[in-house]
Amino acid sequence: MRYSIVVPALLLLLAPAQAMAERIAVREGVLRQSPSPFGAIKRKLPYDTEVTVARKQDGWVLVSAPENGWLHASAVSEGKESLRMAPGKASRAGAVAEKEVALAGKGFDKNVEAAYRKEHAQLRYDLMDQVERITVPEAEVKKFAEAGDRGGAR
């Protein structure tokens, strides 16, 4: 069993090392110094930023570009971009036309919401805007979680 995995894996290693290009799939991906819930924040990467994945480890992703650091796996696209692109436009060379496809062809997006909202004026999007503004600074979450030396990462 084990043998059958190792052999193809070693063969693959002979091929040129290939770093995977993925994208930030959330509004703000948090790039940290270490793969831990309260790891020091290096910077925040905006939605759709391309990142070069060096490796993955226990739900975290180590990236080498645009800067070295760790992202939580849930912040990265995991190759979903190609699924939302129109067929026949599989390559992503950074061409403007393709970029537009990647950004526009997302399905349920703000344009769809706007159209739906127009037909359903009674829905409380106003309150949802308010709900979305509810945030707590990470430093305070850390304090809350660590009070009495408990919580956070194990």
Added chain:
Amino acid sequence: MRMRNAIAALLLVAATGCVAAEEFGKQVGANLLAATGVVTHEEASSLIDTSIKISEAVQDLTPEQEYYIGRTVGATILQQYPLHEEPQATRYLNLLGQTLVKVSGAAETFSGYHFVVLDSPEINAFAAPGGFVFVTRGMLRLCKNEEMAAAVLAHEIAHVELKHGLSAIKTSRLTSATALLAVEGAKSAGSPEFKQLTALFGESIQDAVTTLVDRGYSRSTELEADRVAAQILERSGYEAAPLLTLLEAMERANQEQGGFAFLKTHPAPTDRLAELRASKPDASAVFPSPEYRRKRFRAALGDV
């Protein structure tokens, strides 16, 4: 796509001797996963169970689409339930919620998690896709300490992580939406394709709201959320025990007040208790709540 992931996973094993459990778990069997030593056999099995249940159509949804679905689901819930706007309670709930989110499998969502209190005496809680979590005052009153409130939030976070809200959407709607996107015109507002896309969006919202609010998840879905909630609670340092206490309190409330709304949409607490006790034989419903937690809980939710 599958193949590429499998190759990437193999490369990782060879290069580092370690592999992201979630990625790998979807590709190979539990035995193999456990053999890497990254996760135990039980953890490996649960990862695989989870990935089998989520349809491919749901997995293909990006966090951004999940967010737009969740936002409209939330806007629909807030049409039925008023917000309880009490800054101290809201702040506390968000600090507690974020503490748990940090150790969940879906720590980052498109717009992050937001926890709110609904002004209703009903004992209930909802999680809309993308991390919008609604808890009624009735449910919070049932919680006698921070640990029990953590159990409520962990259960809702588990629904988000497991994409249960999205799974309530009929697969045909999502595959139709994906197919429409291949059509050039689907992007321009006013085109028939765009109108179709908007209609599919509306139907998807209805599917999710009907399940969340009116019909409830299946028994197995709720039990799965309990299991993942127990994991989140353990990783965060709260331990799984308060989940038992919460279910016991719900059972008592049920016997004293008679069938409340929550029970129309959830399996009987006794049923969930039995399942949890079987998987967590060491957990006791009695646990000490440290003084610092009792103090901040009283201050924030003492008279909710």
